[in-house]
Amino acid sequence: MKEIFKLFLTFAKVGCFTFGGGYAMLPLLQKEVVEKNNWATEEELMDYFAIGQCTPGIIAVNTSTFIGYKRKGVVGGIAATLGMVFPSLIIITIIAAFIRSFADLEIVGHALNGIKAGVCALILDAVIKLIKKSVIDRYTLILFIAVFFIALLTDISTVILIILSGALGVLISRIKARSGSGKEGA
Amino acid sequence: MFLYVRLFYEFFKTGLFAIGGGLATLPFLYEMSAKTGWFTAHDISNMIAVSESTPGPIGINMSTYVGFQTAYTYLGIAGGILGGVIATLSLVFPSIIVIELVSKVLNKFKESQIVQNIFYGLRPASTALVAASGMGIARVAFLIENTGSIAVNFKSLILGVLIFVSYKLFKLHPVVYIAAAAVIGIIFKF
Numbered sequence: 001m002k003e004i005f006k007l008f009l010t011f012a013k014v015g016c017f018t019f020g021g022g023y024a025m026l027p028l029l030q031k032e033v034v035e036k037n038n039w040a041t042e043e044e045l046m047d048y049f050a051i052g053q054c055t056p057g058i059i060a061v062n063t064s065t066f067i068g069y070k071r072k073g074v075v076g077g078i079a080a081t082l083g084m085v086f087p088s089l090i091i092i093t094i095i096a097a098f099i100r101s102f103a104d105l106e107i108v109g110h111a112l113n114g115i116k117a118g119v120c121a122l123i124l125d126a127v128i129k130l131i132k133k134s135v136i137d138r139y140t141l142i143l144f145i146a147v148f149f150i151a152l153l154t155d156i157s158t159v160i161l162i163i164l165s166g167a168l169g170v171l172i173s174r175i176k177a178r179s180g181s182g183k184e185g186a
Numbered sequence: 187m188f189l190y191v192r193l194f195y196e197f198f199k200t201g202l203f204a205i206g207g208g209l210a211t212l213p214f215l216y217e218m219s220a221k222t223g224w225f226t227a228h229d230i231s232n233m234i235a236v237s238e239s240t241p242g243p244i245g246i247n248m249s250t251y252v253g254f255q256t257a258y259t260y261l262g263i264a265g266g267i268l269g270g271v272i273a274t275l276s277l278v279f280p281s282i283i284v285i286e287l288v289s290k291v292l293n294k295f296k297e298s299q300i301v302q303n304i305f306y307g308l309r310p311a312s313t314a315l316v317a318a319s320g321m322g323i324a325r326v327a328f329l330i331e332n333t334g335s336i337a338v339n340f341k342s343l344i345l346g347v348l349i350f351v352s353y354k355l356f357k358l359h360p361v362v363y364i365a366a367a368a369v370i371g372i373i374f375k376f
């Protein structure tokens with residue numbers, strides 16, 4: 001029961017400080033889920049992000065459900081997800097009811113511009129951590145560079161990129177295994 | 187009552203078929219607007235502005251906003267609050283079911299070589315997608331783009347570098363840096 005409540009609170013905290021979409025919550029998740037609570041490893045977090053992008057629903061919710069479920073089953077998944085959406089419910093309801101011009105407020109604009117610069121710095125750090133764990137040989141380096149530029153320069157759906165990368169992972173592993181065993185034979 | 191059932195139906199559908207980031211919910215909202223007349227395309231652009239300038243995943247913010255707004259118009263403020271809650275929970279409902287099923291399957295085959303090989307390819311791709319999305323935010327944060335001209339926003343760039351360095355040095359909670367960035371943005375009128 002205690003951990004279920006902690007899941008809710010932790011994800012509420014992450015939801016409270018996520019600005020700019022699901023990817024922007026990665027630095028917070030690394031801190032809370034991987035470093036502080038040991039609920040998942042860096043690799044698992046990456047896997048959840050990858051799967052969360054090609055399954056129905058938005059990434060932030062999918063990732064929360066994954067981690068909650070891993071810790072405490074169905075109830076854990078629900079608790080983590082409700083935690084993630086809780087701050088939005090409160091904040092958006094207040095704004096929609098009382099401060100319609102919120103997005104036009106000058107002070108909000110200034111704060112957001114500062115936050116964007118800060119979030120970039122945090123994402124850069126998060127990406128460096130992920131690269132250390134995911135780019136482990138030249139094949140994964142090529143895959144990383146290719147997906148990065150395709151995502152940046154084209155409109156190809158991330159769902160397709162994720163599925164293709166998974167298939168390539170299987171293919172490359174086969175080739176590696178074959179050439180590896182070939183060498184042993186020779 | 188009927189309104190709530192429709193909100194549930196529309197947002198459940200969106201949660202089930204919108205795949206990817208929160209902005210993937212947008213086409214569904216435009217369709218909803220055309221079909222139900224609950225809100226206009228202009229309202230949607232206002233909702234996007236609010237969703238992007240408040241904490242929380244954009245898809246969730248949009249659902250709460252639309253749910254509240256729609257029910258508020260017909261049923262007042264208490265009705266609006268319930269509408270926001272229903273829309274948001276309906277959006278996450280399919281995710282919870284699908285991800286719990288996927289988790290179950292994954293746990294079963296976690297050790298299998300083929301799943302390991304899939305992840306071997308998925309991990310660099312997933313990292314690249316995060317990096318690409320970071321570049322998207324960096325473009326808005328560090329470049330001033332007008333028609334025909336691009337300039338570097340040095341104020342933001344300096345803040346970004348400072349935060350990166352101090353994050354590496356002091357390793358405080360990311361929340362501290364986000365809050366500091368907001369305060370600096372307000373004080374120095376970013």
